[in-house]
Amino acid sequence: MACSIQHSAFSVSSSSDLIPRKGLGLKLNSISRFLPLTQIAKTKNLSIKRPLYIASVAKFGPLESRTQSPKLRTSCRAYEADQSRPLDLNIEVPKSEAAQKVKISIYFATWWALNVVFNIYNKKVLNAYPYPWLTSTLSLAAGSLIMLLSWATRIAETPKTDLEFWKNLFPVAVAHTIGHVAATVSMSKVAVSFTHIIKSGEPAFSVLVSRFLLGETFPLPVYLSLVPIIGGCALAAVTELNFNMIGFMGAMISNLAFVFRNIFSKRGMTGKSVSGMNYYACLSILSLLILTPFAIAMEGPQMWAAGWQQAISQIGPNFVWWVAAQSIFYHLYNQVSYMSLDEISPLTFSIGNTMKRISVIVSSIIIFQTPVQPVNALGAAIAVLGTFIYSQAKQ
Secondary structure (H helix, E strand, O other): OOEEEEOOOOEEEEOOOOEOOOOOOEEEOOHHHOOOHHHHHHHOOOEOOOOOOOOOOOOOOOOOOOOOOOOOOOOEEEOOOOOOOOOOOOOOOOOOHHHHHHHHHHHHHHHHHHHHHHHHHHHHHHHHOOOHHHHHHHHHHHHHHHHHHHHHOOOOOOOOOOHHHHHHHHHHHHHHHHHHHHHHHHHHHOOHHHHHHHHOOHHHHHHHHHHHOOOOOOOHHHHHHHHHHHHHHHHHHHOOOOOOHHHHHHHHHHHHHHHHHHHHHHHHOOOOOOOHHHHHHHHHHHHHHHHHHHHHHHOOHHHHHHHHHHHHHHHOOHHHHHHHHHHHHHHHHHHHHHHHHOOOOHHHHHHHHHHHHHHHHHHHHHHHOOOOOHHHHHHHHHHHHHHHHHHHHHO
């Protein structure tokens, strides 16, 4: 008869016929002192004569032989090893603090650089081809195609999703689509720097929506941080030389949409089972499906074809590269930002997002030679500073 004892901390098995001397109990007190039963028999000077029967393993109670004489009692007791744990061969070695800082720095530098490149090419495309609905659709389509090819070729791991995942993702995708289109519409009407100055006021929308629609309350420093944000945005808008109401409203709608995107994300995607890269890929695919019919209805193939011919005649073949670049870099910078969320805290991410806006505003002013008055620059600086203070107070 085989003897088998199993527990989360150890496993014992033997096919030897073992019976201890009368009155001698067999104890397994520690894994560190664990020996095979045959070795235990030799150590304890036990004689191997008759089969050993174990009546109960689950409760680790005293076990008696079923076939032995009443005069002979055989017991086998098993005790859980003190503070024992299963051997885990996949234990991750903690990363050094210096290596983690280098990794985060690389994420931030890549994120900002890709975002600056996207905004430059996006503005170039919109200046020559003022169809923001199609431009927004192409950027989502490029990202979706990149990820589908990555999954098909196994360059990236295919996410494991179910119907519940996509149901939770749908409101996030709706808000993401609205915010993306609204921002693109804004940049088609005003300077890139102005759009990003207004978009730096997103924390104010977040606090107001959370306070009046969700009933959340915040510490006093959070409310006070909204003063420079709102004041700076207002000052920049009033002094903007190329102010356009459609551009201004597009940036404001984008702020509101992205606030709701964040709210839906927190509610529906808690404990998400996919990585940051795949999560944004799924978001892009669903947003593309939502946006395409609206883009066709708002602009249409005839307008797109006529505008394309005009842009090619004015810019030349480089225009095709501009469209491809803005579409690809839009996906890449967003993908890196979502990947960074897996590595850094929300506070660090919000600070990085603030610094990103500074890099975009400064670079767009230099590249497009946007005229900026001192008062306008002061308003932008106050708004961005308020956003930074908000990120600190929110934590």
